[in-house]
Amino acid sequence: MQRRNWLYLLILMVVFVMLGWFIYQRLMETGQKSNQQERTLQPVPVEAVAVMQGGIERHRSFSGTLQAQAEMVVSPKVGGRVEQLDVDLADFVSRDQVIARLDNAEYVQAVRQVEADLAVARANLAEAQSLLKIAERELERIDKLSQRGVSSESQRDAAKADQLAKQAHVEVTKAQVTRAESALESSRIRLGYTVVTASWRGDSEQRVVAERYVDEGETVSANTPLLRIVELNPITVVFFVTERDYALLQHGQLASLTTDAYPGESFTGQIVRISPVFRESTRQAQVEMRVKNPLLRLKPGMFVRVTVTLGRADDVTIIPEQALVTRDGNSGVFVVSADGKTVIWRLVKVGIQQGDRVQVTGEGLSGQVVTLGQQLLDDRSAVRVSRSGSGTSP
Numbered sequence: 001m002q003r004r005n006w007l008y009l010l011i012l013m014v015v016f017v018m019l020g021w022f023i024y025q026r027l028m029e030t031g032q033k034s035n036q037q038e039r040t041l042q043p044v045p046v047e048a049v050a051v052m053q054g055g056i057e058r059h060r061s062f063s064g065t066l067q068a069q070a071e072m073v074v075s076p077k078v079g080g081r082v083e084q085l086d087v088d089l090a091d092f093v094s095r096d097q098v099i100a101r102l103d104n105a106e107y108v109q110a111v112r113q114v115e116a117d118l119a120v121a122r123a124n125l126a127e128a129q130s131l132l133k134i135a136e137r138e139l140e141r142i143d144k145l146s147q148r149g150v151s152s153e154s155q156r157d158a159a160k161a162d163q164l165a166k167q168a169h170v171e172v173t174k175a176q177v178t179r180a181e182s183a184l185e186s187s188r189i190r191l192g193y194t195v196v197t198a199s200w201r202g203d204s205e206q207r208v209v210a211e212r213y214v215d216e217g218e219t220v221s222a223n224t225p226l227l228r229i230v231e232l233n234p235i236t237v238v239f240f241v242t243e244r245d246y247a248l249l250q251h252g253q254l255a256s257l258t259t260d261a262y263p264g265e266s267f268t269g270q271i272v273r274i275s276p277v278f279r280e281s282t283r284q285a286q287v288e289m290r291v292k293n294p295l296l297r298l299k300p301g302m303f304v305r306v307t308v309t310l311g312r313a314d315d316v317t318i319i320p321e322q323a324l325v326t327r328d329g330n331s332g333v334f335v336v337s338a339d340g341k342t343v344i345w346r347l348v349k350v351g352i353q354q355g356d357r358v359q360v361t362g363e364g365l366s367g368q369v370v371t372l373g374q375q376l377l378d379d380r381s382a383v384r385v386s387r388s389g390s391g392t393s394p
Contacts, residue, residue, distance in 0.1 A: 043384035046343075046373035048336050051366055052318040056359050058311040058352040060248075062287075064239030064257070066302040068230035069290070071210065072200055076102055077193040079221040082214055091209045093198045093229055100226055104194040111187045118180035125173040132166035139163045198229055207231045208296070230300060235293040237269060239306050240284035248310040249274055255289055255308040259298070267291050267298065271308075313352055313359055321356045323369040324348070333360070334370040334377050336385060343370060345379035 080102035087099050139159040146156055200207070211228040214220060237257055241249060253271045269291035278285045289306065291298065323333050331350055334343040344364065351359035368385070370377065377383065 043341070043382040044373055044376045045386045046334075046370045046377070046383045047387045048368035048385050049320055049323065049371050050368050051335075053315060054318055055312060055314040056316060056318055056352050056354050056357060057309050057313075059354060060245055060308050060310050062239040062241060062306045062308070064237045064289075064304050064306045066259075066298055066300050066304060067236045067238050068210070068232060068300045069234050069236050070200070070202060070204075070207075071228060071230040072198075073225045074099060074196060074198055074227045074229060075223045075225050076100070076196050076220060077222055078102065078107070078190055079219070079224075080104070080106075080194060081219045082216050082226075085212075085214070085216050085226070087209050087212075087227065089209055089212050092206050093209060095205050096197050096199050098195055099198050100196040102194040102196070102220075104191055107187065107191040107194055111184065111191055114180065114184040114187045118177065118184050121173065121176040121180040125170070125177050128166065128170040128173040132163070132170050135159070135163040135166040196226065198227075200229075202231070204231050204233070210300070232296045232299070233293045234269075234290045235298050235300070237289040237291060237304060237306060239287055239289070240279075240282065241287055242284055243278070245308075245310065246274075246278075246285050249287060249308065253308065255306055257289075257291065257304045257306045259302050259304045261299075261302060262297065311352060316351070316359045317361065317365050318357050319360055319365075319369050320371050321353065321358045323371045323374075324350065324358065324360075325374045332362075333365070334374055334381075335364060335366070336368040336370065336383065338367065340385055341382060342380055343377055343383050 082100060083103050084101040085099070086097075086101075087093055093099060139156075139162075142156045142159040146153075198207070207229045208231075209227055210230040213225045213227065220226070249271060251271060251274060254268060255271060256266045256268050258266055269289045271287060272290045273286075273288035275286040319333060324331055325333060327345075330347055332345055332347045335346050336343055346362055346364050348360040348362040348365065351361065353359070370383070373383075
């Protein structure tokens with residue numbers, strides 16, 4: 001009996017505990033509903049900004065590298081010892097300026113030798129021409145004697161053969177003179193190669209020495225690089241774009257660039273080349289931009305950031321980016337009613353974004369939009385605008 005009483009008592013305690021828990025839960029739910037109702041009835045403090053009408057631009061930024069507009073490596077066409085090097089790193093070089101001289105003693109002697117060979121060939125030509133004149137006079141004398149019947153046919157044939165031989169000898173010596181003159185010209189050209197000049201095509205009359213590879217006294221062979229000379233004004237910017245931006249770029253399009261070397265300063269340039277193919281490894285196309293560089297402040301190899309204006313829209317609706325809200329996968333904004341006491345949920349379509357400004361299209365986009373406190377709002381929620389502004393100027 002005693003055990004049965006204890007069992008009844010335990011069951012009663014469990015029943016009372018469950019009943020108490022149920023009552024507590026009901027009280028908590030009732031309290032939360034009342035709090036929600038109070039919050040619903042109380043205006044939500046928000047901040048709002050006026051909707052603007054104006055123009056907006058789509059900007060895209062790319063990383064790029066500066067390259068010289070043109071460059072050339074100066075090399076001698078003949079080998080020899082560098083006797084004189086007239087320019088050094090960062091020196092300016094004018095078109096056709098002499099920049100180096102090689103030891104030319106061997107080439108001077110070669111010229112003298114060929115000049116002597118030419119003199120011998122010309123002397124041989126003079127001798128051959130004299131012998132030809134003698135042979136021609138002998139042939140004339142034989143002809144006159146033959147008319148008188150004094151000379152024989154064999155004598156005339158011998159004189160004619162001698163005259164023809166002398167003519168052939170004259171032609172041979174003339175060819176020898178021509179060959180010697182050509183050899184002299186070639187040796188003089190090789191002698192001229194010992195004076196190394198910087199020659200290039202184009203509009204620029206001055207360039208800059210970017211690298212120096214040899215020193216005076218070194219012996220170099222033909223085509224050994226001596227100096228690298230570059231053109232820095234204008235300078236070329238190379239950057240790469242993806243397929244998304246490729247179709248929006250055009251030849252002649254203006255762009256700006258910045259570099260860490262000159263913080264806060266911007267340089268303006270123009271797109272001059274757009275590659276017709278994409279690199280398979282990166283799926284990007286190369287774009288080249290030309291920037292005027294009269295003070296030569298921009299240098300090849302610098303890292304730059306290029307900003308290109310890819311599009312512009314005029315007389316459109318513009319709001320701050322922070323006013324946009326995503327609900328159920330849709331973009332929208334909360335528009336403050338005319339009396340400023342409630343908000344209306346408006347769906348929008350986002351267009352061009354420039355900085356913290358966004359182009360939007362949709363119905364009922366006028367007045368002010370909520371920029372702070374949207375997470376507590378629903379359609380037709382009561383609000384109290386604690387601060388409002390005129391928005392961002394277009």
